Amino acid sequence: MKGYLILLISLLITGCAGQQVSTAEQDVPKAVQAYNSLGMQYLRRGDTGNAKLAFQRSIEIDADSAQAYNGLAMVFQMEEDVSLAESYFKKAIKVAPDSAMMHNNYGAFLFSIKRYPEACKELARATEDPFYNQRSQAFENLGRCYLLIDRLDAAEHAFKRSLTLNPKRPLAILQLSDVMMQKGDQAEAISLFDQFSAMVDAKQVQHSAQSLWLGVRISRLKNSGVDAATYGLILKNMFPDSEEYQQYKESTP
Template sequence: MNVLRFTLLLALLVLGGCAAENTRRGVEGGEAANTAYTRLGIEYLQAGDLQGAKNSFQKSLAIAPGDAEAHNGLALAFQLEGEPELAEQYFRKATRLAPQSAMIHNNLGAFLFAAQRYKEACEELAQATQDPFYNRRSQAFENLGRCYSHLSQSAAAKHAFERALQISPNRVISMIELAELELQAGQVGNAEIYFERFSDLVERRRVEHYAKSLWVGIRIARERGHTSQAATYALLLKNLFPDSPEYKLYEESAR
């Protein structure tokens, strides 16, 4: 029995128990049913069944209209369905209902970032980083750093990426973004330190190169006069990511 079927069965058992005892347990039964529907909706989301997820979250809200997690779940479902207006409507409702929820602020921030609404995204992501107990706080800082980078706020971006690495030392995007920022500032030595941390993970097969990491590697190798290393990174960039913006930048730089 897979996880989704098990969760569905568990939810049905919980709901059946509530129905049998609702006269005796009343509100407690309603709360249990609401929780079961919300959890079931999350399982449907994880399985890619968006309609099942929406149905479950709607049932949860029919029991508890103020359930912020159910509103957040509907927002995610509509975001995946390509319904940005509905997604934002439910995200906003969720943040009003749970203004202290780092998870919801992070999700809304990521949604706004994807829509290239960077100023608004940074505001939401900054709120997400305020909770010291948020289990994805390092990710929120990393998202915030990328957001600030798009606003050309280099100092703020650098601070956010550094905080991401303080919390979770193996955040590879933060390593490469910091290397990029150091290159832009002319601090090749610092850029090389971050890039070597990333390269060590590549050598240990923990991560793989992506377009930006290769482009950063090319520029550091050039600065250090390591022409063969630069050529190796350039060949990988050409073969693996020929349509990337980074390869176009490489081509322009090689003319």
């Protein structure tokens, strides 16, 4: 039935774009959800025009549809219209101020435009809901945000909370290893990096410039010059223009 309703609405959007939603559709509680689902389908395909239309139809039925405002915010974010994207994120949060998802999405948007202090506040709000199904991801995002405003202790706490909720998040493991290295806890940094390396070996994740540069430093701590040189060579070959490779060159006699 839901699939039929989405199909029907899709036909209405593509075939009768100029028409208003009928009274009968307004009487269907599932119509708002169907329009929002359709809008997200269009958004995933990169069809922002039809996505806008679907979300607008949802708002015509329910002016308090936070999902629709959030959807429009994501549409305008994709179109790189920063001002409009932010205005719709704020509308979504105004309608659903306790929604962890809305705060997480707005925080991720602020992070993407490098407004890090504001992003951290929104991401912190997202982590407050113990029932949010993406809470581990939100803590990981928050940790990354704290690193960029030089709050190392807060970043450590956020990454640890992320891993408490989901111990198999490779980015959180890597970031926490780097944090512990910066804080001088070499044993913990090595242990965490070994976990990350095992995930690389199992092809669960790939190396990044950050992980390779960390691998160089971890190997040096272990007095393993061969491993350090190997990580350095891979870093040179894969990320020759990276900041990490420049740091590696400067650190090599």
